[in-house]
Structures are given as structure tokens and as C-alpha cells.
Amino acid sequence: MHYFLDVVLPIPLERLFTYKISEQEADFLEVGMRVAVPFGKSKIYTALAYNIHNNPPLAYEAKEIYQILDEKPLVNKIQVRHWEWIARYYMCTLGEVVRSALPSAFLLESETLVLPNKDVTVDELDLKDDEFLVYEAFQHQTVLKIGEISGIVDKKNVLPLVNRLVQKGIVIQKEELYEQYRPKLVRYVKLGKEFQTDAKLEELLLDLSRAPKQSQVVLALFQMQAVTKKPIPIADLEKESGSSRAIIKALIDKSILEEYHIRTDRVQFDGESNSINGITLNSYQTEALTTINKSFTENKVALLHGVTSSGKTEVYIKLIEQSLELGKQALYLLPEIALTSQLIGRLRSYFGNKVSVYHSKYSIHERVEVWNNVKDNSDKAQIVIGARSSLFLPFSNLGLVVVDEEHESSFKQFDPAPRYHARDAAIVLATYHNAHCVLGSATPSIESMDNAKKGKYGYASINYRYGDVLMPDITLVDIKEATRKKRMKGHFSETLFNAIGETLEGGEQVILFQNRRGFAPIIECTTCGNVNQCPNCDVSLTYHQHRNQLRCHYCGYHMALQHACLACGSPTLDKKGFGTEQIQEELKQLFPDTNVGRMDLDTTRGKYAYEKIITAFEQQEMDILVGTQMVTKGLDFRNVNLVGIMNADSLLNFPDYRAHERSFQLLTQVAGRAGRTKKRGKVLVQTYNPYHQILQQVTTNSYNKMFEEQQYEREKFKYPPIVRIIKLTLKDKDYNKLNEAAQWFASSLQNVLGQQILGPEYPPVARIRRDYLKNILIKTPKSQSIAQTKNSIKGIEKSFNAISKYKSVRLVYNVDHI
Ligand code: ADP
Ligand code: ZN
Ligand code: ZN
Numbered sequence: 032m033h034y035f036l037d038v039v040l041p042i043p044l045e046r047l048f049t050y051k052i053s054e055q056e057a058d059f060l061e062v063g064m065r066v067a068v069p070f071g072k073s074k075i076y077t078a079l080a081y082n083i084h085n086n087p088p089l090a091y092e093a094k095e096i097y098q099i100l101d102e103k104p105l106v107n108k109i110q111v112r113h114w115e116w117i118a119r120y121y122m123c124t125l126g127e128v129v130r131s132a133l134p135s136a137f138l139l140e141s142e143t144l145v146l147p148n149k150d151v152t153v154d155e156l157d158l159k160d161d162e163f164l165v166y167e168a169f170q171h172q173t174v175l176k177i178g179e180i181s182g183i184v185d186k187k188n189v190l191p192l193v194n195r196l197v198q199k200g201i202v203i204q205k206e207e208l209y210e211q212y213r214p215k216l217v218r219y220v221k222l223g224k225e226f227q228t229d230a231k232l233e234e235l236l237l238d239l240s241r242a243p244k245q246s247q248v249v250l251a252l253f254q255m256q257a258v259t260k261k262p263i264p265i266a267d268l269e270k271e272s273g274s275s276r277a278i279i280k281a282l283i284d285k286s287i288l289e290e291y292h293i294r295t296d297r298v299q300f301d302g303e304s305n306s307i308n309g310i311t312l313n314s315y316q317t318e319a320l321t322t323i324n325k326s327f328t329e330n331k332v333a334l335l336h337g338v339t340s341s342g343k344t345e346v347y348i349k350l351i352e353q354s355l356e357l358g359k360q361a362l363y364l365l366p367e368i369a370l371t372s373q374l375i376g377r378l379r380s381y382f383g384n385k386v387s388v389y390h391s392k393y394s395i396h397e398r399v400e401v402w403n404n405v406k407d408n409s410d411k412a413q414i415v416i417g418a419r420s421s422l423f424l425p426f427s428n429l430g431l432v433v434v435d436e437e438h439e440s441s442f443k444q445f446d447p448a449p450r451y452h453a454r455d456a457a458i459v460l461a462t463y464h465n466a467h468c469v470l471g472s473a474t475p476s477i478e479s480m481d482n483a484k485k486g487k488y489g490y491a492s493i494n495y496r497y498g499d500v501l502m503p504d505i506t507l508v509d510i511k512e513a514t515r516k517k518r519m520k521g522h523f524s525e526t527l528f529n530a531i532g533e534t535l536e537g538g539e540q541v542i543l544f545q546n547r548r549g550f551a552p553i554i555e556c557t558t559c560g561n562v563n564q565c566p567n568c569d570v571s572l573t574y575h576q577h578r579n580q581l582r583c584h585y586c587g588y589h590m591a592l593q594h595a596c597l598a599c600g601s602p603t604l605d606k607k608g609f610g611t612e613q614i615q616e617e618l619k620q621l622f623p624d625t626n627v628g629r630m631d632l633d634t635t636r637g638k639y640a641y642e643k644i645i646t647a648f649e650q651q652e653m654d655i656l657v658g659t660q661m662v663t664k665g666l667d668f669r670n671v672n673l674v675g676i677m678n679a680d681s682l683l684n685f686p687d688y689r690a691h692e693r694s695f696q697l698l699t700q701v702a703g704r705a706g707r708t709k710k711r712g713k714v715l716v717q718t719y720n721p722y723h724q725i726l727q728q729v730t731t732n733s734y735n736k737m738f739e740e741q742q743y744e745r746e747k748f749k750y751p752p753i754v755r756i757i758k759l760t761l762k763d764k765d766y767n768k769l770n771e772a773a774q775w776f777a778s779s780l781q782n783v784l785g786q787q788i789l790g791p792e793y794p795p796v797a798r799i800r801r802d803y804l805k806n807i808l809i810k811t812p813k814s815q816s817i818a819q820t821k822n823s824i825k826g827i828e829k830s831f832n833a834i835s836k837y838k839s840v841r842l843v844y845n846v847d848h849i
Contacts, residue, residue, distance in 0.1 A: 032085060035093060038066060038078035041130035041138050043123070043448070047081055049088040050096045057083050063104030063111060065137065067097040067190040075141040075177070075190060079106060079129055097188035105137060105406070107425050109463050114423075116459055122757075122821060122844040123448035131449055132423035134398040136197065136204055139190050141178035144205035151200050158201075161192050166201060174205060204395055219262040219650075220279065220288045222252060235287065245282055248272045252288070261651040265290065310345050310381075319491040320346055324353075326489020327467045332458055334437075334483045335471040337493035338732075339703025340500060340667075343471045344374070346493075347433045348381055350469060351414060355385070359430025359466070360405070360413055364457055366439040367391065367418040369664040372642055373649075375416060382414055389417035389424065419444060419453030422460050429464040432457050436664070437470035437479055438696050440689075443848040452848050454479075473703060474696040474734065477741050481752045496707075503674070503705040503712035505730040507721040510678075521617040522609055527675050527715050528621065531655070534713075535625055539672040540648070541655045542662050543614060544701045546681050548631040549573035550613045551606035554581065554592070558601035563590075569798035575633070576612055586800045614657045614677060622655070630658035663701040674705040676716040683723055686795050688750045691725050695737045698729045749810055751847060754787075755817050757809040757824070758849035761791070762802040762841045772831075772840045773805040779827045780809060784820065787811060802841075808849070 034057035037047040050068055052060065060066075064080045077100065087093055114128040130138065147169040158166055161184045168175065168183050181189045196202045226235050232253065239246035251272030255263050265279060282288040312320060319335060323346070326333040337343045351361045365374070370390055378386050389401045404412035406425040415421050419442055422432075434442075434454045442453040454470065461468035470479055470488070483490040496502060506526075513524040520528050534541050551574045555562050562571045565583035572581035574592060582589040595602045606613075611631045618627045628644055635641040641661070648656050649668060656662060682694040698716065706712015718726060728737040745753050761776065763769040773791035780788045789808040797804055811820045824844075831837060 033087065035084055035087060036060060036066070036080055036096060037082040037084070038068060038096075039081050039125050039129050040068075040070060040076050040078045041133075041140075042076070042126050044126050045124055047125075048078070049093050051093040052083070052096055056096070056099060060099060061104050062108065063106035065100040065105055067100055067188055069094055069097060069187070073141070073178070075181070075188065077138045077140055077190060081111070098191050100191065100194065105425070106133075107406075107427055109427075110423070110425055113456075113460050113463055117449050117451050117456055119818075119821075121449045121451045121846050122825070123450070127448040131420070131444075131447070134395055134402055136395045136399050137402075139177060139193055139197075139204075141176065141181070143177045143193075144174050145177065145180075145193060145197075145202045146174045146205055148200055148203045153201055159195075161186070161189075162196060162199075162201070165192070165196060169202070218265045219291050220252065220265050220268055220283070221263070221291070222249070222256075223286050223289045226287065244274055244278050245287075248274050248278055248282060249287065310348060312345060312349065313342070313497065315493045315495055316342050316346050316497075319493050320349055322489060322491035323350065323469055326491075329489065331487070331489045332461070332468045332470060332482075333489040333491060334475055334479050335469055335491050335493075336475050336480075336483075336734075337471065337473060337491075338496060338502065339473045339700065340496045340707050341473075341493035342497035343435070343473075343493070344377065345497075347435065347469070347471065348378070350431055350433065350467070351382070354430035354467070355382075355413055357430055358428070360408065360415070360426050360428050361431040361433070362421060362424075362426065362429060362457070362460075363414065363416040363433045363435065364421065364442075364453060365416065365418065365435050366441040366664065368441065368641070368661055369436055369439070370416070370418055371645060371666065373645070373667055378414065378416060384411055385413040387412040387415050389415055389421040391418060391420060419451075419456075422453060422457050426460075426464065429461070429466045431466055432461045432468045434458075434468070434470045436472055438472045438474050438476040439664075440693065440848070445845070448843075450843075450845050455847065474699050477692055477738065477745065478752045480738050481742065498709075500707060500709060501711040502732060503702050503714045505702055505714040505716060505732075507726055507730060508715050508717045509719075509721045510717045511719045520621060522614060522677055522717075523617065523621065524715075524717055527717060530673055530713060530715055531622065531675070534673040535622065535654055537672070538670075540651065540653075540668065540670045541673045541675065542668075542671055542701070542704050543618075543655060543657045543675045543677060544659070544662055545609070545611050545614050545657065545677040546659060547573075547608070547610040548612065548633055548659055549582065549584075549610035550576040550616070551608055552610060553607040555605050555607055556596035556599060556601055557603040557605045559596060559599040561596050561598035563593075563597060567799070567801045569796050573610065574606060576616065585796065609677075611657050611659060618655055618657070625654040626652060627655045627657060628653035630656060630661050632659070632661075635661065660697065662704065663697055666704060667707060668704060669708055671704055672706055672710060672712050674702055674712070674714045676701065676714070676718075679716050679718040679723075679726060680720055683720070683725060688745070688748065691744075692737070692741050694725050695729055695734075698726075699732075699734075702729070752813075754810045754812055755820075756847065756849055757811070757820070758845040759807045759809065759824070760794075760843040760845070761805050761807070762843065763839055764801055764803070765839070766803050768836070769803045769805055769840065772837045773807065775834075775837070776827065776831060777807050779830070780807065780824065783823045783827060784809065 034052045034054055036050050036052045038050060040048055060080050060083055062080055065077050066080055068076055068078050070076050114132060115125060118125045118128050153166060164184050165180055177189060177193055181187060226232050236246055252268055255271055269276060269279060283290050323333040335343055335346060354361045367390055375388055387401045387404060401412060402424060405415060408427055415424060434457050437454050444450055458468055482488040508524045508526045510524050513519050518525045531541050553562055553571050554574050563581055564571055565588050567588055568583055568585040570583060570585055572583055575582050579592050580589045581592055611629055615627050615629045628648055630644050647653055651670060682697060702714040705714050716726060761769060761773045777788055777791045787810040791805040791807050794804055794806050811817050
């Protein structure tokens with residue numbers, strides 16, 4: 032009897048690939064184990080065992096596998112089932128899902144690059160012969176492909192060897208290097224608790240009268256605290272009091288002063304309790320919890336619709352607690368950018384080291400660790416908080432999935448495949464585990480609300496902020512009028528300018544939101560009207576003042592700013608539009624003594640860069656924070672009392688059927704950053720169009736009106752959730768070929784599917800990275816089978832692929848979220 036193994040290769044193959052195995056291997060192997068296999072002429076891949084059987088493949092001679100890499104499955108059956116669903120639903124291959132799902136350390140292949148680990152000292156005597164050969168090679172070489180190692184040890188299959196070396200820490204896998212910055216733990220001091228009253232302080236100073244240097248420090252601190260409400264860094268106290276570290280340390284040792292760090296302090300600073308019992312839900316939260324639990328007993332997903340700062344997190348914490356009590360794991364999903372140490376700290380303060388974190392800015396090594404902990408159902412990974420990729424983890428015993436900020440479009444992965452939506456994939460995952468699932472948002476997506484209204488989801492709402500804090504007061508500022516009356520200072524209306532001044536005077540902070548980064552999106556020649564375009568993409572270049580460059584935001588192309596027009600040579604160039612960089616610049620002129628920080632893609636690239644800005648702002652090292660979308664995400668700053676939207680119109684005018692929904696969500700979320708303590712926060716929205724219905728709905732906090740209107744529009748123009756939508760994008764470097772191919776595809780779809788085809792059409796940016804793009808939209812009524820539509824499309828794709836002149840044309844599918 033012959034034995035065969037079907038494997039999933041981590042590449043875009045439509046089918047499984049079959050290898051020959053021995054009887055012993057067939058006995059040992061289980062689905063979800065990894066095997067090293069040869070592929071093509073000389074490649075080695077790590078593949079996933081899928082199926083063991085006795086049928087040789089018909090089309091080719093099966094090769095033998097090289098080796099089994101695991102003792103136990105690395106991937107469980109529920110995962111495989113879930114990944115198959117993802118591949119089917121989002122129209123990609125299982126291999127592509129596997130490549131995305133597994134940390135790359137689990138997928139060593141001949142092309143993987145490895146480097147010596149400089150942090151370890153290697154005892155050569157401990158090395159086996161083949162290990163030594165590799166170690167020796169690294170004395171002369173800084174990086175090697177696994178394929179090259181194969182040559183060095185003169186063995187075809189070196190994956191087990193490299194695996195061993197990785198395990199021993201002798202080599203590491205090359206990965207994108209993140210900034211090596213560790214957040215600087217600024218040390219602050221305050222008077223010890225005991226001495227915070229005037230009487231006690233006086234007593235203390237009397238006591239210290241024989242230690243003049245110490246009393247000088249205490250006095251200095253006292254005076255500094257009288258001037259500023261901000262935390263006082265030890266370094267500042269040292270300078271101000273003219274004393275030394277040693278003296279301050281002595282005071283700290285005596286508990287007269289208290290030292291604290293930003294990180295640990297944050298948790299206690301709010302007076303938050305450190306145990307779950309310490310959370311007492313208010314009546315609105317309690318009611319929401321009861322409603323959610325009721326939907327759970329009916330086996331429904333629950334939607335928690337709670338205004339910003341209503342205390343949704345506390346409700347999740349209670350739900351997680353319930354799940355833990357049943358001995359089950361919980362997954363807390365967040366958009367990448369909202370995953371801050373603020374929230375992680377909060378969860379850790381309740382659940383201690385039961386909380387693991389998983390997201391893309393973690394190193395390969397850290398991700399492997401979390402993977403293994405989840406797989407072993409270890410205590411450390413009872414709760415995983417993570418970005419979308421954490422739904423690929425090997426949960427065996429999942430009891431609860433929380434999808435926070437469920438409306439966030441960044442839950443959708445756009446590139447590469449699988450182009451899945453994490454919220455929707457999470458709901459399916461929960462079903463496969465028989466787990467409960469709660470979606471939360473202050474501004475639910477139209478889809479989720481639609482499901483709630485239809486009774487498919489349970490629905491709980493909290494309409495009040497926690498602790499009687501009022502909803503922010505949102506005012507629209509007509510900048511058309513202000514411009515006409517010449518009441519603008521740069522991009523600031525007088526109203527906004529004055530409000531910023533008042534807020535700063537009151538010792539409070541300001542957040543300003545502007546949708547675009549860079550300095551100015553367009554530099555135009557006033558003589559001939561020429562605008563510099565990206566040579567690779569169909570967009571104009573954005574001016575970045577800081578680097579004095581013009582940059583493309585699609586492909587990264589950049590060039591130095593020219594002093595004369597490239598077309599006509601005229602030196603009069605005009606900057607049009609504005610980005611975050613320009614706002615920051617203007618603020619420096621308008622408010623010379625304030626610290627202005629900026630948070631956008633340009634300032635947050637490294638692993639900790641984002642944290643660094645948040646922490647600095649939180650510690651009031653900045654007075655004003657200017658930012659893009661990033662400032663809208665779930666941050667909880669206590670001292671922010673004013674939020675300004677520089678220009679709401681660019682959001683509203685975006686050419687996308689979701690633009691209005693998104694604008695409402697974004698503006699409401701950013702407004703929610705204001706006034707999270709007792710005082711009522713203020714929000715000013717600058718616009719040329721103050722009568723726009725969405726802006727009216729934002730100011731009056733009318734989610735329901737927004738929902739009804741959007742629902743009506745979607746009905747009228749046939750968009751989700753009324754229909755299901757698939758977008759097919761065709762890409763090619765050759766303009767004519769692309770047009771022809773797109774026409775061919777659209778006509779074929781039209782023949783098979785009839786009315787529901789739109790396009791082919793150029794997207795707003797019709798060329799990216801030298802590829803021309805064309806879109807075809809396929810709309811399927813809810814009454815019709817989407818699976819069948821997909822089958823038809825795949826059928827057409829097959830015929831398409833058989834046409835040799837279209838060979839270079841690439842096809843990209845996006846399902847639901849386009
Ligand atoms: P949301 O996620 O709905 O925007 P949060 O969960 O961040 O709101 O809550 C807002 C603030 O109110 C937080 O500082 C939180 O600590 C506090 N809070 C909410 N509910 C409670 C509670 N039951 N007990 C104590 N503090 C609470
Ligand atoms: Zn010109
Ligand atoms: Zn470009």
C-alpha cells in the first residue's frame with residue numbers, strides 16, 4: 032500500500048499538492064503538522080499537512096517529503112476550517128491564508144534570509160557538525176539564504192537544521208527592522224501622600240529644619256506644583272532646587288517624596304482599582320450587560336452601541352471575566368492603531384499576566400511565543416488582545432470574542448490576500464467555537480446596525496457618558512463666511528484661534544484633526560498651472576516641508592522641491608491645500624510658547640513611535656496635538672478640553688459610497704476625545720458647508736438619523752448592506768491591454784450574471800506603481816446565492832487565464848468591503 036499526503040503550500044496555488052510518504056510517516060502525521068517539502072526545481076517550502084490517503088495524484092509523479100517538522104499539530108482543526116472559510120469567502124487560496132496566518136518563523140523556506148544572532152555567545156563544542164558549518168560560514172557572511180545553507184552543509188533539506196539553530200538562538204530570521212527605541216521612562220516626583228495637606232507639609236518642613244538641603248528640595252517642589260498642574264520630572268526638580276540626585280533620593284527613600292514612572296503610574300493615576308471586583312458598573316452598563324448576556328443565551332452576536340466614554344471597556348471586562356470563570360479563552364480584537372499601552376495596561380491591571388498581546392509591530396519571536404502559549408492554552412494567554420491577525424491564533428477553547436471599534440475600516444486587510452474583514456471573520460470564528468461574540472462601537476457600521484435592527488444581532492446601548500460627564504458641545508464654524516470677512520489666520524478661524532488660546536490659558540490641551548499629512552498636497556505653478564505628478568502613479572506629489580521634498584503617498588517616490596516650475600521655469604509656485612505639517616507650522620507662529628506635537632504616518636513609523644507621542648501628550652509635554660485619523664482612535668486623554676476639525680469638507684467629498692458614514696464616524700470619534708472628565712468638552716468643526724446633513728447629524732449626535740438616511744441611499748443606489756458587492760480590480764502596465772482585458776472580463780460577467788455588473792471603470796487614482804487599474808463591480812441581491820456568484824466569477828477567471836495575451840494581467844478580488 033502506498034501512502035500520500037496532501038499539503039497546503041504557502042503560495043497562491045489553487046489546489047493542494049500531493050507528496051509520497053512512508054507508512055510510518057502516515058502513522059505519525061496529523062493534520063496541522065508542518066512538513067518540509069521540495070517544490071519546483073530547487074525550492075524548499077514549509078507546508079501544512081492537510082490530508083493523508085492512498086491515492087496517487089493523476090497529473091504528476093508525487094515526490095517524497097523531506098521531513099516532518101512538528102511532533103504535534105501546530106494548527107488545529109478549527110483553524111483549518113476557519114481558514115478554508117476565509118479562502119472561499121474572500122476568493123483567495125488556502126495557501127495565501129496560511130502565509131498570512133502563521134508567524135513567518137514557522138514558514139522557513141529556501142528563500143528565507145537568516146543572520147547570526149549577535150546577542151549570544153556560542154560555545155562551539157556544543158554544536159553538532161552541520162550546525163558548526165553554518166556557524167563558521169557566518170564568521171565571513173552577514174546574511175544567508177536558507178537555500179545557500181543547503182550548499183554549505185551539502186544537504187538538500189536544511190529546514191530542520193535551521194529550525195534547530197533558530198531554537199538555540201544561534202541564528203535569527205531577518206525581518207523588517209523596527210526602530211530600536213524603547214520608550215524613555217521619564218521619572219517624576221510628587222510629595223508623598225501623607226504630606227499633601229498644608230498642615231502636614233508645615234510639620235514636615237519643621238522636621239526638616241535641621242536638614243536645610245532636603246527642606247530646600249521640598250520647598251522647591253511645593254512652589255513648582257503651585258505654578259503648574261503638570262507632573263514634575265525629577266530632572267527639573269533637581270535643577271530648580273539646585274540640589275543633587277542623592278538628596279532627592281534620600282527623600283524618596285524616606286517616603287517624603289514619591290517617585291513614579293509614566294507607565295506603571297498610568298494605571299493607578301486614575302484611581303482605578305486593581306481588581307475586577309473594584310469595577311461597579313453603573314445602571315446603564317449593568318443593563319447593557321444583561322441585554323448582551325440575553326443575546327448570548329439566544330446564540331446571537333451582540334452589538335454594544337455606547338457613546339464615547341460610556342464605559343464600554345468595563346462591560347467587556349465583565350464579559351471576559353464571565354468567560355474566564357467558565358475556563359475559556361477570550362479574544363479582544365482592536366484596530367491596530369487603537370492598540371495602545373493605555374488599554375493593555377487597563378486590562379493587565381484587572382487580569383494581570385493572563386493577558387497576551389499580538390500584533391504586527393511585535394517581533395517574529397514575540398509572535399511565536401504568543402502562538403505557542405495560546406496553543407498550549409497556557410495561563411499567560413487566557414486573554415489575547417490583538418489586531419486583526421490575532422484571529423488566526425490556535426485557540427482551542429475560545430469562549431468570547433470582543434470586537435471593539437467594530438465600525439473601523441482598518442479591520443479590512445487590503446493587501447496582500449487574504450483580503451478579509453476581521454470583524455466578519457471573527458464572527459465566523461466565534462461560531463466555529465460556539466463562543467459568544469460582542470461588537471462594540473460609539474458609531475456602529477451601517478451593516479451591523481442593520482443586522483441589529485433586523486433582530487439578527489442582539490442590541491444594547493448606553494446613551495450617557497460614565498460619571499455624569501456631558502457629551503461634548505459641538506459647534507460648526509463657517510469658514511466660507513470667515514474667509515469672506517477676512518477673519519482667518521492662516522487656516523484658523525477666529526473662533527477656533529480664540530478657543531485654542533483660552534484652552535491653553537486654562538492649562539488644558541487641544542487636539543486638532545486634519546485629514547491629510549504633509550505640508551501641502553499640491554504645488555502649482557501660477558504661470559502655467561503645472562503640478563508635479565508622480566511618474567509611477569496618477570496623483571500629484573505632496574509637499575513635505577520638513578524634508579523639503581515632494582512625495583508620492585502611494586508609492587513613496589520623492590524628489591527635492593524645485594525652486595522653479597519644471598515645465599515653464601517660472602519661479603512663482605503656489606501651495607494649495609494643507610496637511611498636518613502646515614498646521615503644526617502655523618501653530619508655532621500663532622502660539623509661539625506652546626509645544627505642538629504631530630501624529631501621522633510620517634511621525635509614527637517605528638515600533639514605539641506612536642506610543643512615544645501618546646505618552647508625551649498624556650504627560651502634558653505637549654499642549655497641542657495635530658494629527659490625522661490616528662488621533663481619533665479610542666485614546667483617553669484626561670486633560671483635553673478642545674478638539675478642532677480643521678476642515679470637514681475633504682472627508683465629506685470623498686468619492687466613495689461610504690464617505691458619509693465614515694465622516695460621521697470619524698467626526699464623532701474625534702469629538703469624543705474632548706472633555707472626558709467633569710468639565711464639558713468643546714468641539715469646533717470648520718467647514719465651507721455648515722448645512723451639510725452629516726455635519727448637522729454629528730453636532731446633534733443623531734446617529735439614528737444618519738443611519739436612516741444612509742440606509743435609504745444604499746437602498747436607492749444598491750450598495751451594501753442591501754446587496755453584496757465584489758470588486759474585481761485588473762492591473763497591468765500596458766494601458767491598451769488592460770482596457771481590452773477589462774472589457775473582455777466585464778462582458779463575460781455580463782453574459783453570465785446579467786444586470787449586476789458595473790464598469791469597467793478607472794478608480795479615482797487610475798495608476799499606482801506603474802500599473803494601470805480598472806475596476807468591475809459585481810452586485811448580488813441578498814436573495815441570491817453569493818457562493819454561486821463567486822463560482823461563476825471563478826469560472827470566467829479560468830477562461831480568462833487561458834487567453835495567452837492576458838497572461839500579464841493581474842486580478843484582485845475584494846469582497847464586501849471595497
Ligand atoms: P468607552 O470605551 O465607552 O469610550 P471607557 O471604557 O474608556 O469608555 O470609559 C471611560 C472612562 O470612564 C474611563 O476612564 C473608565 O475608567 C471610566 N469608567 C467607565 N466605567 C467605569 C466603572 N464602572 N467604574 C469606574 N470607572 C469607569
Ligand atoms: Zn510653470
Ligand atoms: Zn507614486
